[in-house]
Amino acid sequence: MSLIEAQRAFIAEIAADDETGSSSLGMKIYRGAYRERLAAALAVSFERTRRWIGAAMFDLAAAHYILSNPPQSWTLDAYGADFPAALETLFAQDPEVAELAWLEWHMPQAFAARDLPELTPADLAAAELCETDWERLRFTMAAGFAAREVHHDCTALWHALREVAADGFAVAATKPATLIVWRRGLSPHFRVLDCDEFAALGRLAAGQTFGETAALAGEQDIARFGGWFAQWLSEGLFSAVRL
Template sequence: MRLNDWQLAFERYLLGENAVASDALGASLIGGPSLDVETGLAIYHNAYRARLQETLRSDFPTVWNWLGDEEFDVLTAAYLRECPSSHYSLRWLGAGFEAFVLRHLMPEQSAPLAELIRLEWAFTLAFDAVPGEPLTLETMATLPAEAWPELRLALLPSVQWLHGRFNSLAMWRAVKAEAEFPDSLELEQPQVCLVWRADLVCHYRSLEPAEVHALDGMVNAGWSFAELCAELAVTLGEGAPLQAVSWLKQWVNDGLVCQRHTL
């Protein structure tokens, strides 16, 4: 058997549901005094699946806590059958987990579970994102007065913007704090949560609706600082510039934004 054919045969065996090797694969191996070929292959088969599920438990500890061992193993086994690992790094194993859950569960089941998966995966994405060039207070202090009205912002690559309908964040906090795990509940008002990395540590915080509107305008609608102040003036009047500066300082201190340079 050629090496490429042997590798494909071994891959089919590992990914198969039953730990039964083809005759060609079995004949290509030699057992030992205390471990025959069939038993040795079965160990590989079981260990491979167990390692993948261990990785998913590590990536989604709150989902695991919510579902429990048995239900989590059943769900992840089904996920691995449909979406087998296709990358050399296990880092990407859970990339399709949210979409899988949305496809295979009823909406009333899938919506809160998928949101929790999205939250936990956001921490993985934030941690591995490229660094970018964060805007700093020192840089802002050097901006000439005439540059402030046209100051525009973008989110740094690590920032994950999450819309929440359920108490996913409370569930995640409970697991981190080893506290009593809450039931899944739909929030009275949808919530925006940001997850990002700063100084090699992942951070998160929820935003009030007014701040969501302001930050969304700056980073997604392309508002300048002057346009932000004008928008806030509708509701805050003369207090608009102070509130705009306060939020801007918060975003910079958090390490959320970089300066957007226009051509």
Template sequence: MSPLKSLQADFKSFLLRGDERMLDRVVGSAKVSAPRRLAIYYDAYRLRLIEALDSNYPVLHAWMGDDEFEQLGLAYLEIHPSTHFSIRYFGDRLSDYLASAETYRDQPYLAEMAALEWDMSEAFDAPDSSIVGLDAMASIPPEAWPEMRLALHASVHRLDLRWNVPAIWKAIKEDQAPEEPRAGEWPEPWLVWRQDLKIFFRSLSVDEAWAMDAARAYEPFASICEGLVEWIDAQNVALHAAGLLKRWMIDGMIVNIVPGNE
């Protein structure tokens, strides 16, 4: 290993684990000792990453409070150090951590809030695309409908939430006192997406959630209709599916309608 790479490896070990080998590589002074100089970097590294977590999870931070959120950030960093070249992606596994860590797993609503906020961040950062207008529906010949597929905007995300975290998120964002965490009998499907520069989210009926998942899996329109028969009468299912498509288009979620021969 070259001297530079060895120095970098020791410095990384110090930042992540407090490895004392780095002390031999730093010169102190009368004003600032070597341990103090290194401690400045050690603390600053953690503070910067906690700031990054706050950027991705501002409502979770406000909900937990400063001290508890900082403890969460430090504990998360120990298990999942930053590995991406962009600090923006630090915290991508926070929901999984909250769901499994002994300290937090008896508060599953925290993991769901993290999942919701992460999907919002992902939706906001998704690349721009031109969306398909309603006039595109009128131009689809009847014989093309069964095999056509939908290309969804990159910002579209689906998640299932059992707790009332969307209501809590909304209250905190509006500087109101949030209601107490409350679990539903079953997980509820939710949709997150971006239209222009604004993030939207809403709950879905079971049939729309299934149809959206099928559309995201690039299933043809005929297959979506066949699956919807579980909830919708067969004679009405095509009209119902077309209604869902229309709403998705109005909400800016469709970037292309791909004919069956493509």
């Protein structure tokens, strides 16, 4: 057996389910320690989610995830990236679970994101942009920017679960909205945007120009778009512009 074949066999045996026997007592012990380490990493990354669904249910979900999602990175810090998506399937009848887990994952990811400068109103004023320039502007989003659609008040749930289990807390269903996460300075932030506001911000995040986005807002909504844009700047949602 070649080295690569031995390595693949070793990984396959570690990741196998419990019905697959171990080749040795040492491998059995190693497999158990391997899973415990991954489960502990998930419990640390999703502390609030664990409080919300309970330790027993969380441990079952973690065991399922570990068997179906072997680590793909050298660091355990990256291991939970797909856990919210797994929870979306496992807790299809309780969709707030995946929404909470997504927020819980992306807040520290934003904190650890690569440093980027913050675009300020003063920066735009100093650029002395003409009307044609504004039409061609494209924006780079702030460090750690991420977004997903939500249907529950998962931000209230996030706060309720900060230190203790939220016994008796009733998470409220909401109209479809978009939850965004980003970092400003050294602090990660989140905010919920209604569909209209994120439709505009999402276009800029996707690379559309300022002119294209303003045109899609329409003449009747241009004032509202201007108000949103001023708020986005004040919140530090952009890091740079380019023509």
